[in-house]
Amino acid sequence: VKKRIEELRALLHYHNYRYYVLDQPEISDAEYDRMLRELISLEQQYPEFITPDSPSQRVGGEVAKEFREVAHLKPMYSLDNAFGPEDLKEFDRRVRSLLPGQEVEYEVELKIDGLAISLVYENGVLVRGATRGNGTTGEDITANVKTIKAIPLKLRNPIPLLEVRGEAYMPKESFARLNEQREERGEPLFANPRNAAAGSLRQLDPKVTAERDLSAFMYAIGEVQGYEPKTQAELMEWLSELGFKVNPYREVFNNIDDVINYCQSWHEKRFSLPYVIDGLVIKVNSLAQQEALGFTAKSPRWAIAYKFPA
């Protein structure tokens, strides 16, 4: 029985990864649900075999009274904003003036309009989820992030410790459907997918969060033991190999003019995406150079958010 339970768990983790992280399912929903029901019934007969990272543990039972406050392993910071090409050129001048005589590459990512979250994995198992909060402490939303199927309960490589950051978001489709439902029930509508995602994650009842079809893209590391990436681009590949959903639109440029062109190309393209973005994030690609540049009081000197004109 233990063998069958472990086999079912591995299968369900794999198919969850295929469907919710890669968007490339190999089996039908019905087949997935049948396996999950078999696992849940076996675990009910043999509860001693239940583990916290079992696919059956995604939706917790109890409703929390309020959110516990938790301290981030490393402070979560916010980004300075650039509102146009001139701001980006200024950012580039500042970076290069602080790295005299060095080549500088920029890695550019989309900026998802959602809610920043932090996830902690110990030996490859998800042990905590939190909101950014004030950057030093956030709200413990572990039960709620476990319901997000794009977030792995167990990593494909059990590294000792990882604190990873990303953006939880509600796809445009899910947002439209949710507001239709609320309309029918005479409930107040959410103004936009970002508010809907925030409202869905800060639910005291995880079963409500589980119904909201949330997803998440991961994009940075806070604390890590067992891995030393050299560049942001490599870091993103590594997160993807670990089983995280990582946004595929990432480019590396060695000059700010190409960065500007790429950012401006997304003014229109963004409307064809299945999720809302409010800009792009430009990061110095070399992690050694990020280290050298450091932080101001509240944000990194080595990154900036390019915001679309409203």
Ligand SMILES: COc1nc2nc(N)nc(N)c2nc1C
């Ligand atoms: C390095 O710090 C960050 N990187 C980010 N990257 C992306 N793609 N989106 C963000 N919202 C973001 N936010 C922060 C604070």
